[in-house]
Amino acid sequence: MGNNQAGPFALLSVSDKSGLESIAQRLVAAGYTLLSTGGSAKYLRAQGFEVVDVSSVTGFPEIMDGRVKTLHPAVHGGLLAKRKDPAHMDALHEHGLANIEVLVVNLYPFESTVASGAEHEEIVENIDIGGPAMLRAAAKNYENILVVVDPNDYERGDLLEGPLSLRKELAAKAFHHTSRYDEAIWTYLVGREDGALRYGENPHQKAWLVREPSAPVLRGLKQLSGKELSYNNLLDAEAALAAVLEFDDPSAVVVKHTNPCGVASQREIETAFEHGLAGDPVSAFGGILALNRKVEFSLAQKISRTFWEVVLAPGFSEEALDELSKKKNVRLLEIPEGFSLPPLQSRITAFGTLKQEADPRIRWEIEGLEVPTKLKPDRETLDAMEFLWRVVKHVKSNAIVVGAGTRTFGVGAGQMSRVDAVEAALRGVAAKSETRPSGALVLASDAFFPFADGVEKAAEGGVRAIVQPGGSKRDAEVVEACDALGITMVFTGTRHFKH
Numbered sequence: 001m002g003n004n005q006a007g008p009f010a011l012l013s014v015s016d017k018s019g020l021e022s023i024a025q026r027l028v029a030a031g032y033t034l035l036s037t038g039g040s041a042k043y044l045r046a047q048g049f050e051v052v053d054v055s056s057v058t059g060f061p062e063i064m065d066g067r068v069k070t071l072h073p074a075v076h077g078g079l080l081a082k083r084k085d086p087a088h089m090d091a092l093h094e095h096g097l098a099n100i101e102v103l104v105v106n107l108y109p110f111e112s113t114v115a116s117g118a119e120h121e122e123i124v125e126n127i128d129i130g131g132p133a134m135l136r137a138a139a140k141n142y143e144n145i146l147v148v149v150d151p152n153d154y155e156r157g158d159l160l161e162g163p164l165s166l167r168k169e170l171a172a173k174a175f176h177h178t179s180r181y182d183e184a185i186w187t188y189l190v191g192r193e194d195g196a197l198r199y200g201e202n203p204h205q206k207a208w209l210v211r212e213p214s215a216p217v218l219r220g221l222k223q224l225s226g227k228e229l230s231y232n233n234l235l236d237a238e239a240a241l242a243a244v245l246e247f248d249d250p251s252a253v254v255v256k257h258t259n260p261c262g263v264a265s266q267r268e269i270e271t272a273f274e275h276g277l278a279g280d281p282v283s284a285f286g287g288i289l290a291l292n293r294k295v296e297f298s299l300a301q302k303i304s305r306t307f308w309e310v311v312l313a314p315g316f317s318e319e320a321l322d323e324l325s326k327k328k329n330v331r332l333l334e335i336p337e338g339f340s341l342p343p344l345q346s347r348i349t350a351f352g353t354l355k356q357e358a359d360p361r362i363r364w365e366i367e368g369l370e371v372p373t374k375l376k377p378d379r380e381t382l383d384a385m386e387f388l389w390r391v392v393k394h395v396k397s398n399a400i401v402v403g404a405g406t407r408t409f410g411v412g413a414g415q416m417s418r419v420d421a422v423e424a425a426l427r428g429v430a431a432k433s434e435t436r437p438s439g440a441l442v443l444a445s446d447a448f449f450p451f452a453d454g455v456e457k458a459a460e461g462g463v464r465a466i467v468q469p470g471g472s473k474r475d476a477e478v479v480e481a482c483d484a485l486g487i488t489m490v491f492t493g494t495r496h497f498k499h
């Protein structure tokens, strides 16, 4: 110990040694003494550099297979001392701490070790402790220390003499790196041990659920019976829950592959279920059912006539539970009181993590609506529009929902063209021509009609009222077509794309 006479030091401690000589060369040329840990020092010496060992600065050998090498006040004091603070500098000198001004660190390859299928023990050994500690210390002290975590920055022209803004940028990068690193460890520990799922979207894909550490298991939903929940069950259950929470009246939502295929709101939950199921009885087979009222025995009997993967409801009477648990494959989930979905949504993509506020519950305010057509909607039509508008928000874009009153008869989901979505929804309506009660058909579209063709197609299928956001350059053309076809149309002013 007692190496404060030498330096200033640049401490290099890296797992990925690629390009290390290029930054070492620049550091030496700028007058720094290289200070390094075991493997990095060896690599640099082999390239012809003079290197001081960290152990000679700490006065302590690297121990426990490298678990402890830089975790020492001689290193951390040097990284944390405020150079403009005389007391800090006195401490640095008094205790013989290393005067480190540059830190070049990259971490044990945790993620690639996991990806290689290594044993748990090897994975744990690849959790870097000393590296993140140094990165965080240097990044905190970025006004005094230059911290380089990314080998791509070694050749940056202004690296050594760059402005404070560059040091700040590199410090932020270091913190981002350590936070992602910890997240990967968390994902591994929680995900693999607690959340393994049978398989992913398909049986040849491995999958696991990484639950938010701060949220209760299943976000407080209680599984009352049935098999283990699968990857697809969880996605569908989320979609069904989101849709049913859109309604106050007793409602039933049938979801297939994350899209609602039959939805109804009625005065009684049993009727809502019957109408929701009638919305698409064929697709409902093996679907997910979400209800927003407690399930009593007679409803349970009706529900059990169809095969469901998952049934969600805010409660089940004892008899209903007995009835529904007879089917061992059906997973029953109880929605806790006051349940709500998270206000923020995240999705991990190849480009980074996308975050957005959740599309909030629809506020249907008559005063906020615009009626651009000659024909104005009556009260009943407006009620149907409100209902279908709430449904279409939960259907993948391009989304079209056709229904009457407060029940759906046809859903066009995830189509690349809006006319195709209209056609898909109308096919659903046509399939119910014998069972469907007569009444004017209403259509909801999640985004504006770019052309009049979608409206013309809807009219051919018997649609008499349309609710959509409006806002197309060709709104005038679309309104004109509605007027010619005797259709009333409402603009809500809000789009509800769902991807």
Ligand SMILES: NC(=O)c1ncn([C@@H]2O[C@H](COP(=O)(O)O)[C@@H](O)[C@H]2O)c1NC=O
Binding pocket: 013, 014, 015, 016, 036, 037, 038, 039, 040, 041, 066, 067, 068, 069, 070, 071, 105, 106, 107, 108, 127, 128, 129, 130, 131, 132
């Ligand atoms: N334990 C420690 O004090 C410690 N200090 C630095 N490391 C890491 O050791 C690696 C470099 O080791 P080497 O120079 O021996 O190849 C770097 O990835 C660095 O982040 C450490 N290793 C793990 O925590």
